[in-house]
Amino acid sequence: MSYDLIVFQKDSAPLRKKEFMEWYENQTEWTENHSYDDPANTTAELRNWYAEMQETFPDLNGPNANNDNGSPNETDYSIGRNVIYAAFNWSQAETAYQKTIELAAKHKVGFFDASGSSDIWIPNGNGELKLLKESETKPWWKFW
Secondary structure (H helix, E strand, O other), X not given: OOEEEEEEOXXXXXXXXXXXXXXXXXXXXXXXXXXXXXXXXXXXXXXXHHHHHOOOOOEOOOOOOOOOOOOOXXXXXXXXXXXXXXXXXXXXXXXXXXXXXXXXXXXXXXXXXXXXXXXXXXXXXXXXXXXXOOOOOOOHHHHO
16 A cells, blocks of 8 residues: 555646546556656656656656665556656654655645645645635635
8 A cells, every 4th residue: 555646737627626536537547558657758847857856755666766666756657648646654654754745736736635634735826736625616726
């Protein structure tokens, strides 16, 4: 069992909780017609997030895997067109959460805590993330 976090392209996901959860379920069906370990298949923002995350949490499987087998920091990344799903070792949960949210803000991508609080964070355009509230009803384009 792993500690799972997901980052996503801000304009690809619905920003209402119910619709977001349906979208998330669809994304994790892994039905896109490509390999899920190649960062070339995703957006520039997500690639930049991934590249910087690897400095702390190296890739377990993809083309950037470093053969550091057994390190608790090794992370299994599944890379889609609009999402990156990261499965961390539970012993790294707190550090992974902090690093993921920090870099999501920096690279202006959304963040979803799939294993913990189920919080959805979206970039606010000022280098910060805003917690999507259950009661939010505005269309995504009104947040910026």
